[in-house]
Amino acid sequence: MGYPYLPLTPPERREMLSAIGVDSIADLFADIPQEISLKTDLNLPPALSESELVRHVQELADRNISLADYTSFLGAGVYQHLIPSAVPHLANRAEFVTAYTPYQAEISQGVLQATFEYQTLICQLTDMDVANASLYDGATALAEAALMSIAITGGNQVITFESLHPDYRAVVETYLQAVDAELVVAPTKQGLADIDALRPLLGKATAAVLLQQPNFFGLLEPAEEISALLEDTPTLFVACVNPISLGVLKPPGAYGADIVVGDGQPLGNPPAFGGPSFGFMAVKEKHVRRMPGRIVGQTQDQDGNRGFVLTLQTREQHIRRHRATSNICTNAAHSTVMGTVYLALLGKEGLREVANQCAQKAHFTQDQICRLPGWEMLFPGPFYHEFAVKPPVHWSKVNEALLGEGIIGGVPLAKVYPERKEWENALLFCVTEARTADEIEHLLQVLKEVK
Amino acid sequence: MSPRKEFPLLMERGAPGRRAYLLPDLDVPAQPLKDLIPGEYLREEPAPIPELSELEVARHFVGLSRRNHGVDVGFYPLGSCTMKYNPKVNEDLASLAGFANLHPYQPEETVQGALQLMYELEQHLCEIAGLHRATLTPAAGAHGELTGLMLIKAYHHSLGQDERDEIIIPDAAHGTNPASAAMCGYKVVEVPSNERGGVSVKDLERLVGPKTAGLMLTNPNTLGLFDEEILAITDMVRAAGGLLYYDGANANAILGKCRPGDMGFDIVHFNLHKTFSTPHGGGGPGSGPIAVRDMLVPFLPTPVVEKREDRRASYFLDYDRPSAIGKIKGFYGNFLVMVRAYAYIRTMGPEGLRQASEDAVLSANYLMERLREFYHLPYPRICMHEFVLSASRQKALGVAAQDVAKRLLDYGIHAPTVYFPLIVEEALMIEPTETEPKAVLDEFIDIMAAIAKEAEESPEQLKTAPHYTVVGRLDETRAARHPVLRWRGAVEGDTTRDGR
Numbered sequence: 001m002g003y004p005y006l007p008l009t010p011p012e013r014r015e016m017l018s019a020i021g022v023d024s025i026a027d028l029f030a031d032i033p034q035e036i037s038l039k040t041d042l043n044l045p046p047a048l049s050e051s052e053l054v055r056h057v058q059e060l061a062d063r064n065i066s067l068a069d070y071t072s073f074l075g076a077g078v079y080q081h082l083i084p085s086a087v088p089h090l091a092n093r094a095e096f097v098t099a100y101t102p103y104q105a106e107i108s109q110g111v112l113q114a115t116f117e118y119q120t121l122i123c124q125l126t127d128m129d130v131a132n133a134s135l136y137d138g139a140t141a142l143a144e145a146a147l148m149s150i151a152i153t154g155g156n157q158v159i160t161f162e163s164l165h166p167d168y169r170a171v172v173e174t175y176l177q178a179v180d181a182e183l184v185v186a187p188t189k190q191g192l193a194d195i196d197a198l199r200p201l202l203g204k205a206t207a208a209v210l211l212q213q214p215n216f217f218g219l220l221e222p223a224e225e226i227s228a229l230l231e232d233t234p235t236l237f238v239a240c241v242n243p244i245s246l247g248v249l250k251p252p253g254a255y256g257a258d259i260v261v262g263d264g265q266p267l268g269n270p271p272a273f274g275g276p277s278f279g280f281m282a283v284k285e286k287h288v289r290r291m292p293g294r295i296v297g298q299t300q301d302q303d304g305n306r307g308f309v310l311t312l313q314t315r316e317q318h319i320r321r322h323r324a325t326s327n328i329c330t331n332a333a334h335s336t337v338m339g340t341v342y343l344a345l346l347g348k349e350g351l352r353e354v355a356n357q358c359a360q361k362a363h364f365t366q367d368q369i370c371r372l373p374g375w376e377m378l379f380p381g382p383f384y385h386e387f388a389v390k391p392p393v394h395w396s397k398v399n400e401a402l403l404g405e406g407i408i409g410g411v412p413l414a415k416v417y418p419e420r421k422e423w424e425n426a427l428l429f430c431v432t433e434a435r436t437a438d439e440i441e442h443l444l445q446v447l448k449e450v451k
Numbered sequence: 452m453s454p455r456k457e458f459p460l461l462m463e464r465g466a467p468g469r470r471a472y473l474l475p476d477l478d479v480p481a482q483p484l485k486d487l488i489p490g491e492y493l494r495e496e497p498a499p500i501p502e503l504s505e506l507e508v509a510r511h512f513v514g515l516s517r518r519n520h521g522v523d524v525g526f527y528p529l530g531s532c533t534m535k536y537n538p539k540v541n542e543d544l545a546s547l548a549g550f551a552n553l554h555p556y557q558p559e560e561t562v563q564g565a566l567q568l569m570y571e572l573e574q575h576l577c578e579i580a581g582l583h584r585a586t587l588t589p590a591a592g593a594h595g596e597l598t599g600l601m602l603i604k605a606y607h608h609s610l611g612q613d614e615r616d617e618i619i620i621p622d623a624a625h626g627t628n629p630a631s632a633a634m635c636g637y638k639v640v641e642v643p644s645n646e647r648g649g650v651s652v653k654d655l656e657r658l659v660g661p662k663t664a665g666l667m668l669t670n671p672n673t674l675g676l677f678d679e680e681i682l683a684i685t686d687m688v689r690a691a692g693g694l695l696y697y698d699g700a701n702a703n704a705i706l707g708k709c710r711p712g713d714m715g716f717d718i719v720h721f722n723l724h725k726t727f728s729t730p731h732g733g734g735g736p737g738s739g740p741i742a743v744r745d746m747l748v749p750f751l752p753t754p755v756v757e758k759r760e761d762r763r764a765s766y767f768l769d770y771d772r773p774s775a776i777g778k779i780k781g782f783y784g785n786f787l788v789m790v791r792a793y794a795y796i797r798t799m800g801p802e803g804l805r806q807a808s809e810d811a812v813l814s815a816n817y818l819m820e821r822l823r824e825f826y827h828l829p830y831p832r833i834c835m836h837e838f839v840l841s842a843s844r845q846k847a848l849g850v851a852a853q854d855v856a857k858r859l860l861d862y863g864i865h866a867p868t869v870y871f872p873l874i875v876e877e878a879l880m881i882e883p884t885e886t887e888p889k890a891v892l893d894e895f896i897d898i899m900a901a902i903a904k905e906a907e908e909s910p911e912q913l914k915t916a917p918h919y920t921v922v923g924r925l926d927e928t929r930a931a932r933h934p935v936l937r938w939r940g941a942v943e944g945d946t947t948r949d950g951r
Contacts, residue, residue, distance in 0.1 A: 003798075004538070005885075006807060006885055016817040017813070020813075021820065022816075025813065027833070029677075029708055029809075029812065030833065031679050031835075037709055038708060041707065044796065044804070046801075047798060047799055048797050050798070056797065057547070060549075062549055062564065063549075064550070064563065067553070072557075076556055077781060078554055080554070086509060089509075090508065090509060090512040090516075094516075095519040095520070096519060096521070097537065097732055099521040099732075100532050100731040102733065103866075103868070104865055104866050105922075106860050106920040106925060108520060109515070109922060110517070110518040110519030111733035113460065114512070119937050120937040125500075129937075130937065131936075134735070136591065137590065139780060140594075140779075140780055165781075167781050171777075171780060171781065173777055173778075174779055178601055178604065179635070220492045246494070246498060247497070248484060248488070250491075250492055250494045251494055254494070254495075271553060272553070272786055273550065273554070273565050273782070273783065273786040273787075274554075274781060274783050276786075276787060276788060288934070297934050297936050299927065300925070301455075302915075303923055305457055305923065308925075311934060312931055316626075317627050317629075318871070322629035324630040327593040327630035328593055329591065329592065330734060331735045331736075332732075333732050333733040334730070335732075337732075337733065344503055344512075348500040348502050349468075350470060350474070351498060353474055357474060357477055360477055360479055360481060360482065361477075403558065403561075415556075437478035
C-alpha cells in the first residue's frame with residue numbers, strides 16, 4: 001500500500017539498500033536494542049484517504065459552534081476582528097509557510113524582510129526603539145519580560161496587579177517559580193492598579209512592575225502615574241498592551257515603558273481557540289542585548305546591496321547555550337507575517353478607524369446595557385472596548401438565554417476570578433468593529449427579557 | 452546571472468491617504484472619542500503605518516515570498532529540523548471555521564469537537580511515545596523542554612529532594628537543552644560523547660549522583676546516531692534517582708520502530724512541526740507537546756483535556772489539579788497546529804508512520820553512503836534519519852563548511868545545518884526526510900560532488916558564493932556591529948538609506 005507523502009517505490013528502496021550495502025531495512029535499525037524494538041504496530045487508527053480524512057475532521061469541526069455561526073461578545077485576550085481576505089491569501093504563500101527559521105539569509109530574504117518590517121511596525125505602534133521577531137504569545141512574552149527584568153536589574157521580585165489577565169498572571173508565576181523569583185500581586189481599587197498599595201511594595205529587589213493596558217476588565221490604568229513612581233528607581237516598567245488599541249490609545253513609549261509586550265492575535269490572526277497567535281516585545285535601545293528571541297537586522301552584501309539577516313545571535317541558545325537570554329528557538333514567525341500583512345492592508349487610517357470603531361461600539365453597547373433595569377457597571381473607570389457589568393440575575397441565566405438566541409455572551413468573572421466572591425456575578429463583554437448595530441440590538445433585546 | 456535589485460520596504464511604498472481595506476461605516480451613533488475616553492489616554496498622532504493599495508500590498512508580499520526558499524520550492528535538508536512535506540489538505544482542515552473561528556472562552560458544550568480532537572491527539576502521541584498522559588500546551592520544542600524540566604523540579608520537590616539541582620546534558624545536545632535547564636534554575640553538567648558518537652557511559656557514571664535531577668537526551672542524537680547503550684544510560688540515571696527527558700527533535704527516526712517510554716524516558720517532547728508534518732512557517736508557530744510517565748501526571752500544567760463517560764462521552768478542560776506546575780502558556784496551546792498533526796497521524800496510520808521513519812532512515816543512509824566519497828564522515832556507522840559530514844578535507848583547501856553551504860544555495864537547495872553539533876569541526880548536518888523522491892537525492896549527490904570538485908579546482912567560486920541568489924553573501928558581522936533593527940527613514944525626517 002502506498003502513502004501520498006512517501007514517494008520511494010519498492011524497487012527504489014531495494015536499489016538504495018544495495019547502494020548502502022545492506023540487505024534489509026532491519027539492518028539500518030540494528031542499533032535499537034532487541035528488547036525495546038517494537039514487534040507490533042502502534043495502536044493507532046488505520047490510515048485514511050484524503051476524502052475520508054476530510055469527512056472525519058469536518059465532523060469534528062461541526063461539533064463546534066464557531067464565531068461564524070454565532071455572534072460573540074467574548075474578548076479577554078482573544079479578539080474577533082474583521083480580517084481582510086488578502087491576509088490569508090498573501091501570508092499563506094507556500095514560500096512563507098513551508099520555510100523554517102531563516103538560517104540561510106540569501107535564500108530567506110522574504111521572511112527576513114517581512115520580519116524587519118514587522119519589527120518596524122511594532123516599534124511604530126508602541127513608540128519603542130527595538131522589537132524582536134516574536135515570542136509564542138502574549139502571556140509568555142510577559143513572562144519573558146519579567147525574566148529579562150530580573151536579568152537586567154538583579155532583583156528577584158516582580159510586581160503586578162490583580163487587574164492583569166489571570167492567565168497571564170498564572171504563566172508569569174510559573175516561569176518565575178522556576179528561578180525562585182517571586183511574583184507579588186498588588187491589589188486593585190475599583191478594578192484599577194492601586195498606587196498607594198504599590199508604593200510600599202517597591203524595593204531594591206523589585207525587578208519590574210507589570211501593567212496591562214487596557215487591563216483585563218478593559219479599564220484604562222493610570223500608567224503615567226506608575227511610570228512616574230518608578231522613574232528614578234532601577235525597577236523596570238513593563239507594559240502589556242493590545243496592539244489594536246494602539247490605533248487610538250497612547251503608545252507605551254510615550255508613558256515611559258522600558259519593555260512593551262502583548263499578544264498579536266488581534267492583528268489579522270483568527271481566534272483559533274486561543275492559538276497560535278504571536279507574542280511581541282519591544283524595548284528601549286539600551287536593553288536590546290538582553291532581549292530574548294530572534295532579531296532581524298539590516299546589512300549588505302559585497303556589492304552594497306541591502307539585505308537582512310538574523311543578528312545579535314550571541315544572545316541566543318544555539319550560540320550561548322546555558323548562558324543564553326532565553327531558550328526560545330521556534331517562535332511565531334508566520335503569525336507575525338499575518339500581522340504584518342494585516343497592518344499593511346489597514347494602513348495608518350484603517351488601523352485608527354478599527355480602533356475607533358471598537359471604542360465607539362463598546363461604549364454604545366455599554367451605555368445601552370446600563371440603561372436596562374438592574375444592570376450596572378462593576379467598575380466605574382474609563383474603558384476601551386471591554387467592560388464588566390453586573391446583571392440583575394445570575395450570569396449563567398444571561399449566557400444561557402443568549403446562547404439560545406445564537407449569541408455567545410461575555411466571559412463570566414466567576415470563572416477567571418473564582419476567589420473574588422464580590423465579582424462573582426459579572427460578565428466581561430467585548431465589542432469590536434466586527435459587531436454590527438443589528439447584532440448589538442439583538443443582544444440588548446435578549447438582555448432585556450432575561451429573567 | 453540576473454542583475455540584483457533591491458526590494459523596497461513596505462515603508463518605502465504607498466502614498467498618504469491610500470487605502471487597501473475599507474471598514475463598513477460606523478453604524479452606531481458616533482461620539483467624539485475624547486468624550487468616551489479621557490484625552491490623557493489617547494495618542495496624539497496616529498501610528499505612522501504605511502499606506503498602500505491592495506494591489507501594492509499583494510505585489511509586495513508575493514514579491515517577498517518569491518525571495519524565499521521553502522520545502523515547496525526545493526530540497527531543504529536542514530539537519531535536526533525535519534523539513535518534510537506539509538500536506539495541503541491539513542492546511543484546509545486547520546482553516547475550517549469550526550476550528551479557526553473558535554474563541555477559547557466559549558462554553559464547553561460549543562467546543563466539543565475541538566476538545567475531542569485534542570483528547571485523541573494526546574492519546575495518539577502517548578501511544579507513539581510509550582507514555583501515559585500528555586500536555587499539548589507547549590508552543591514549541593524548547594517550550595516543551597522548559598515545561599518538562601518544571602515537572603522534574605516539581606517531582607523532586609514533592610519527594611523532598613530539592614538538593615537535586617543538576618541536569619546532565621551531552622556535549623552534542625541542541626542548544627535549547629542547556630538554555631531550558633538554565634531557565635528552570637538548574638546547573639548544567641555536560642557529559643562528553645564517546646568515540647562512537649554516543650554518550651560516554653564511563654563519564655556519565657562519574658557525573659550521576661545525589662545531585663542529579665535528570666538527564667536530557669536526544670536519541671538518535673544530533674549526529675543522527677542511535678545510542679547503542681541507551682538502556683544502560685537510562686538505568687544508570689534512574690538508579691541514581693534522576694528522571695529522563697527525551698528531546699524529540701529527532702523522533703522522525705523512530706516512529707513505530709521503538710518508543711522513548713520503552714527506552715526508559717519519563718518525559719518526551721515532540722515537535723509537531725517536525726515529526727508530524729505541520730509547517731514550520733518561517734520559524735513557527737510550532738507545537739511541542741510533552742508526554743509523561745504516570746508519576747508525573749499530577750504535575751502536568753493546567754488545563755488538561757479530560758473525557759466524561761456519561762450517557763454520551765463529553766470532554767472538558769480540567770483546571771482542578773492541585774499539584775500542577777501552573778500554566779505555561781495562554782489558553783490551551785497552538786490548537787491549529789494540533790489539528791494539522793492530528794490529520795497527519797490519521798492519514799498515515801500506524802503502518803504509514805513506520806514507513807515514514809524507515810524511508811527517512813533509508814534516505815539518510817543512502818545519502819551518507821554516496822557522499823562519504825567526497826566529504827569526511829567522522830562517525831562511519833549506520834545512521835538514523837540524519838548524519839553529519841565534515842568539510843575538513845575542503846577546509847584544508849581553504850574552503851569552509853559555510854562556503855559549501857552558500858554554494859548549495861546557487862543550486863536552489865537549502866544548505867544543511869552548519870557548524871552543529873559543536874563536537875564535529877566544519878559540520879554539515881544533513882536530514883533528507885522521507886518525502887523526497889530518489890531523483891532529488893541523486894541530484895543532491897551530484898551537486899555535492901560538483902561542489903567538492905570546485906573546492907579543489909576553483910575554490911574562489913565557493914568562497915564568493917552564492918552567485919545566483921537575490922542578494923550576495925550578506926555581511927553578518929556588520930549587522931551585529933552596527934545594528935539596524937528597524938526602518939527609521941521618513942518617520943524621523945532622516946533620509947539616509949540605512950536609517951541612521
